[in-house]
Amino acid sequence: MHFTTHLLAALAASACAVSASAQCSNFLGSCSGMELRFLGDNGGEPWLHANGGCGDNNGGKSYGFFDLNSKFTNHNGNLAQSDEGGFGHSCRNIRYENGVLTAECGDNNGGTPTTSINLNEYICNINGQLECF
Numbered sequence: 001m002h003f004t005t006h007l008l009a010a011l012a013a014s015a016c017a018v019s020a021s022a023q024c025s026n027f028l029g030s031c032s033g034m035e036l037r038f039l040g041d042n043g044g045e046p047w048l049h050a051n052g053g054c055g056d057n058n059g060g061k062s063y064g065f066f067d068l069n070s071k072f073t074n075h076n077g078n079l080a081q082s083d084e085g086g087f088g089h090s091c092r093n094i095r096y097e098n099g100v101l102t103a104e105c106g107d108n109n110g111g112t113p114t115t116s117i118n119l120n121e122y123i124c125n126i127n128g129q130l131e132c133f
């Protein structure tokens with residue numbers, strides 16, 4: 001019974017995440033001046049900054065940051081969306097252009113292939129705040 005409850009809860013959460021991610025995209029449609037910044041110690045963690053702002057529901061703009069390292073991971077040399085995050089620890093030469101995040105990431109075989117992910121497919125603007133589900 002205990003296992004079944006946990007399994008059902010995990011399946012429900014999984015379905016919600018898939019459903020939300022299908023709806024949460026296209027931040028570039030309402031945000032401008034996006035740039036990659038590294039914040040923190042030792043070169044910092046990769047963050048996306050809405051330098052030109054993201055529109056909110058009141059006709060204003062928010063100029064916030066989004067922690068890319070918390071929602072994207074390195075999966076054997078490939079960037080992928082994941083709540084596990086942490087790609088910044090195993091990737092280098094991280095760059096951002098027109099919604100695409102590119103990096104050279106360790107593949108667990110000694111290589112560091114170049115990999116990219118279209119952030120516009122995973123990040124959305126919710127009332128001026130960048131979100132990823």
